[in-house]
Amino acid sequence: MGNAHIGICILIMSGESIGKEVILEGVDARELYGPQNIYFELMRELSPKVKIVARGSTIKAMGAKADVAVFERKLNSLVEYYLKYGNISREVVQQAFSLSMSECVEPVSDKDTIVYGNNGNIIRARTVNQRRLVEQFSESDLLFAIGPAGSGKTYTAIALAVRALKDKEVKRVILTRPAVEAGEKLGFLPGDMKDKLDPYLQPLYDALNDMIPAAKLQKYLEDGTVQIAPLAYMRGRTLDNAFVILDEAQNTTRSQIKMFLTRMGRNAKFIVTGDVTQIDLPRRSDSGLMGAMNTLRGIDGISIVEFDRRDIVRHPLVKYIVDAFDKAAEHEHEQAPIVAMHNDKKER
Helix, strand or coil: CCCCEEEEEEEEEECCEEEEEEEEECCCHHHHHCHHHHHHHHHHHHCCCEEEEEECCEEEEEEEHHHHHHHHHHHHHHHHHHHHHCCCCHHHHHHHHHHHHHHHCCCCCHHHEEEECHHHCEEECCCHHHHHHHHHHCCCCEEEEECCCCCCHHHHHHHHHHHHHHCCCCCEEEEECCCHHHCCCCCCCCCCHHHHHHHHHHHHHHHHHHHCCHHHHHHHHHHCCEEECCHHHCCCCCECCEEEEECCHHHCEHHHHHHHHCCECCCCEEEEEECCCCCCCCCHHHECHHHHHHHHCCCCCEEEEECCHHHCCCCHHHHHHHHHHHHHHHHHHHHHHHHHHHHHHHHC
């Protein structure tokens, strides 16, 4: 696959119209077109100004010169993605042809590898904002990564933490998360502190298990190299030589997030992740995340990366689910004043 490329042959040129033959050399056209040509049909649907016809490993594109050039560029981005990741999906095609792959998936480059996980699995920044998070990490000691479910913000943060640990940039990794479901009162749960927090920290464990062999991870947990600490237990600590991740930060109060941020010690890296659309506190206004971001925005050494729907890398339906819920929330927000006014009139 590494030697695959696109060959171009101009067929027709008349005024502003042009025809081109795109030859997919070294690329498995069946994978690029998808089962029963579903990906190719999607390319057609997303390129309405260009007539495209596929014959084996050759694609003919006909239309206005500018439109054909755009199609060629997007197809090239799709092929680059295939070369890098070895697979194509409906979501990838939609990204490439709706937004331009350059806006959604980074160009092919080995420098974007964050860490090598288990079984040689390569962990990379796969979207534009994941890449920004990696870039900002080298410039800032405190980062906020905010965005919707499935955008990879926590996974990317953990990959950075594992890399820092492997490169001996830090001595320990600390994972914390507000256990709001138990009101931070975990004493009634069985087991030690790790056992009590495990249900709330499982997504973090899942990511660690992708990147650190099981035996080594267990050793790290036993000797404190990797620590699990509920947010309520962070008070009073000074965290030196540590990479600390606060996950689900939208469920912290103003005082909690201030307490957490002031734990930063020498040679420490902090990443705060959260999704402000999924606040589980009794009152949304209790969340301290947005207030902390607004207060700290613009300070040297602090970076904010805001993820969006383009970064969602789970099942393709997740993007549409997030979009549907966001639209419903906007509709409810717009209707709220009308309902309040109607109720006020009824009371009168």
